[in-house]
Structure formats: C-alpha cells, structure tokens
Amino acid sequence: MDRGAPSRRGPCRDVHADLPGARPRHRAVRARLVSRPAVHVIGEALIDVVVRADGVERVRPGGSPANVAVGLARLGVLTDLLCRIGADAYGDLLRAHLEQAGVGLPDGGSPAPARTSTAVATLGADGSASYRFGIDWDPGTIAVPTARILHTGSLATVLEPGATAVANALSAADPATLVSVDPNVRPTVGVPQVEVRSRTERLAGRAHLLKMSDEDLDWLYPGAAPEEVAARMHELGVRLFVVTLGAQGCFLSTSEWSCRIPAEAATLVDTIGAGDAFMSGLLYAVIADDGDQTVRTGVLQREQVENWAHTAQRSAALTLGRDGAEPPLLAELHARELVSQSAREPVSR
Template sequence: MSAARAPRALVVGEALVDVTRKPDGSVAEHPGGSPLNVAVTMARQGIDTTLAAQVGDDHFGSLVRAHLERSGVTLDGTGSSVPTASATATLDEGGAATYEFDLHWDPESLPDPADFDLVHVGSIGAWMAPGADAVADLVRRAHASGQPVGFDPNVRPALAPSIPVLRQRVFDLARLSRFVKLSDEDAEVLADGHGDPLSVLRELATHGPVLAALTRGGESAVLRSGDTEVEVQVPQVEVADTIGAGDTWMGTLLTELLLRGWTDRTAFTAEELRELGKAAVAAAAITVSRPGADPPWRGERLPPRG
C-alpha cells in the first residue's frame, strides 16, 4: 500500500433506505443498510471506499446516491434495473429498532478484490440467495490472494435461511476472514439455544479470524485475538436511536486497522485490542446520539451529556 494515497477498501452488500417509524407516528427516510453504513463510516474517516451494491433508478436510489456522494463513497452499481431496497424500522420508546424488509440481492458482477487493500462483506448480502454465492466466491478469491477480509453477519432471522444453513455459511466466511464482528443478537441466533454469546465468539475466534469482536449494545464490547481477550466499556450518551451503531463500530475498526497498517497482523496484544475497541465504541456512541445511521466524520468527538 503506497504511503502517497489513502488506503482503498471495497465494501460489498446491500444499500437500502431505512423508513423510520417513531412512537409519535412520525416517519423519516434515511439511506442505510449495513454495508452502506460501513462504507460511509470508512469514507468519512479517511478511507478511499467503494461500495458494490444494487441501487435502482428511483426515489430511494436517488436518496442513496446523494448520501454516498456527500460522504465520499464511490458506488459500483451491480445492476440498476430493480427497485432500491427498503427497510422499515419501528422504534420503541427506548429507541431500539425492529425491522421489516423489502429487498432482493442478485449482483450482476462484483469488483476485483485485488484492486483494494481490504474487502468487507456482511449482512443480508452475505447470506441471502442468490447473491450470497457471488459474495462467497469474492471472499475466497480475496483470501487466496492474501487480501484481508472483514465480515459482519448482521443476522436478520426474518430473512435468513434455516439456522443450520445460516450458521454454516457464517462460519465458512469467518474462516476466510481476518476481522469478524458479531452483535450479541447475532451470537444468540447462531448459538441456537446451545451456549451464550461469549461462547459463540470464542468458538468463531478459533475458526480463522485474527480478530473477533462481540458488541453488546450499551454494555461492554469484547475483542479477542487468539487466547487474548479484553472488554472495552461503552461511553454513556443520550440515545436518539440505535440504527447504524454496529455498522459504525465495524467501519471504525476496519478504518483503524488500515490507518495503523495492522491489516496483515497475525495476532494482537491486549493493549492493541483495547485501542481498537475504544475507537470503535466512541464512534458508535456518536452514531446512537443522533437520529438514523449518521456515522461520525474523522475528528468528531462525543457530545456532552445533558
């Protein structure tokens, strides 16, 4: 990677519009989707980021394109003859979201991972047929050529295949990825009643990733590399909603790894894991302090409470 240019990242997966329904009955539209949010996070923090996604020539597509352009993300369209996807997020009084989706995933082509310093995949694009097979092939090619891969399954049970099939796909991708993040909700689904989120993290960490992380909402995050495991406390902020928090966390982790030149590491020390975790939780705290998936720009600081 040349010191004369910013690191280049490819993010692959869905872009959609979050239609947010609040308890007071108001409705807002925000571009989103986990891969889009990760790409926006990375671009806003100084990474030359390309998003490979299906974005239609429609109202929602215009919202997505404008959002990506404002954030400095390059869109690599994988087919625009279909409607842009949407997700309706219904918020409860505490700001937590439940989702309903209207989307599909069938990319016509994907960029060459060898053109980038890091590839990130995840969410619906990594496990929804038929496009998930194209994503898995891209990850295999990236792994074979030595390109670092980030992976966040971001499981949505209402859209996912059966749990055994989903679990197999997640673990297959994790074996080829260096950096993997799970939420506690992801881990509970993958455990399928056998074990707790930490046990799933520890199991997954033995299957290939150099760094595996578990986020737990407002509780501490856990980062693990080999046998080294640390907890990082989450800053306390006034929560507007939780949309995009995990994506900001993952995008910030990958950004820090790229900017520090750590993507080729084979292990991390406890102090290094804490440094990475603190950057990720701080960025995610900014995102939850404002409505919608609105990741921070590099240099932003946590807002004061009250």
C-alpha cells in the same frame, strides 16, 4: 444528508492536521489512502423507512454495508461500495447520499434492479429498532478488487443469488487483503437460523476479522457465551473476533487472549446504524495503525486491539446520540477521543 465529508473528486485536505494533538502518523496515512481504495465493501444499499414510536415515518438511506462504507468515507478512508441500486427516486436518493459522503460506486450501483431495496425500521419507546425488508440482491459475478480490506456482511451474505457471489469473491481475495465480515443478522428476512449459521461459519473460514453483536450471537448460538463462540470462530480461522455488548461494552478475542472493555458513555436517541458505526470505526483504527497485515497474520497485542476497540466504541457512541444512521466525521471522532482521554487523566493539584 451531507455532513461535510470530503469529496473524492476535489483536492484532499489533511483533515488530521487541524486537530489538537494530531499525530504525524495520521497525516502519512491520509496521504496513502487518497491514492487508491483502501477498503472495498460488498453488500446492500437500501432505503430505511423509519417508523417512530409516535407513528411518524421518515425516509433515510441505509443498509448495513452501505452504512459501513459511509462511515469509513467520513473518516477519510477512500472506500468503494459494490451494491445494487434501482433506477427510481429512492435510487437517486441513495446515490446522492453515497456520493456526498465520498463513497465510490465502481459500477454506479448496477446492474440495477427494477426498484431500490427497502427496510421498514420500527422504533420502540426505548429507541431500539425492529426491521422488515423488501430486498433484491443479485450482483452477478463480482470482480474481486485490489484493496487493503475487503468487507461484507448482513443481507448480502445470506440472500441468494447474491450470497454465493459474495462468498466466491471472499474466496478469490488477494492473500494480502484483510477480509472482514459482520453477519448483522436479520431474523425477519425469512432465512432459517440453521442456514444463516451455516453461511456465517463458511464466511468465518474466509475471514480474518469477524464482528457480531450480542443479538447476533444469541440468535445464532442460543445460550452460548462469547468465549464459547470465540473458540469456534478461531477454530474456523478467524484471527480477531469481536462481540459488541451494548451498554456492557465489547468482547475481544484472538487465539491467544480475550478481554472485555467497558462501553463509551452515550446519550441514546436510537440504535439505527450504531453497530455499523462501530464497524467502520474499527476498520478505520486498524488502517490508521497500519494494522491490517497484523490482523491478517494473527499476531495481535492486547493493548493495540483495545485501542482500536475504543475508537470503534466512540464512533458508535456518537451515532447513538443522533437520529438515524449518522456516523461521525473524523474531526468529531478525534474531538470525542480528546474528551475521553481528558476524563481518564488525573487532575494535578
């Protein structure tokens, strides 16, 4: 569904300028982003067949990397997605969804498999989702693009033959490119835990920014606290490690400090795409603050990173209040930011 995201093909309106309190810095960032892809995402685009608790089925575009790409594009970040999309009706739906959001498909989503990959997401009464997958992931040799950020995650990093191609692409990334990884573990895809953990740690050795959910952490490192896993990630070379903790907020860690920040208030409809909206919100905040090289070098101030995380949590909160993976537009994110700031400011008497 097109929610009014700016087209890559038409003139780029300054989506920041109309917002109350918009900062000149944002307008300058927008001008830079339209000139070249700021983020290149590698990974699966698929169709979610969502089965609600009452048994009703709905078909929606999805895939964790694709959701992150859509979230970034809706926030005004010029984003490309390298994926595989079938030459079928589901593939047509996916291409239309990505193009309407403003996501670039450098190779048109090819080489195309015979069919588009699918995920059956079954919703519980509490809005949580469980998944089973039908995936074809073989992107061939990946030409490493020039971009400020290279992001990947989820099934693309564990399913062969594509997982090796993804790892090679991260290894070949320009030294000035920030590498971002979100494992977004899917236990039901059938890859053993020990293999997923090994692959995740190899990717951590290439990543500057790595984000996990509390469910990822519990499955990969049973019984370990976020602080323990953070120590391992920093040992492997990760500069900024983030763990989303659901209603408990999120955990942030660098080699110098760690902290937890509370969650943003949200009305829960379902959890589909919320973690991806957090990821796209975080990457947007890093770019808008010219922080990509700061993350890459690891010189990170706590207040700066907390501000990025607050933006990411607002993005996730807006998505939690919607049906399916529907990340916010930039105007919606800024409106939510103004509400959050007003709630924290003391009332003058």
